[in-house]
Amino acid sequence: MKGHFYNEQNELYYTRRGDFYYPDLAYSKNNYPPLGKYGMLRKTYLQEHRKALFSKMLLCDELWPHLLEVDEQAHAMVETMVTQMAKAKGVTESLKSTDPLRWIGLMNSFKSAAEEIVLQEVVYA
Secondary structure (H helix, E strand, O other): OOOEEEEOOEEEEEEEOOOEEEEEOOOOOOOOOOOHHHHHHHHHHHHHHHHHHHHHHHHHHHHHHHHHHHHHHHHHHHHHHHHHHHHOOOOOHHHHHHHHHHHHHHHHHHHHHHHHHHHHHOOOO
């Protein structure tokens, strides 16, 4: 074999050095913003349960954009679902001013329910 070759299975180029082939890797100089809660949970899930996918995405510089997208999507879904749940149960700003503890309790329960759904459908999918 020559000094360079492309492996279609993992989409990487390799260079021969001595008796071994090493992947041609380059450090990404992209300055991505920090991850939020759901992006970090997705990263941990991929590292622990989908190791091959995690490695491929990391090597191909697809990991951070994917994690940012998951984080953004999950935050938007939780916000939308909490708003819909509050509307369906009749929780309004007037309840917040008249009975703040009840309002906080209801909103926290809506958020917990929404997060549970989002974790299963987006983060751990």
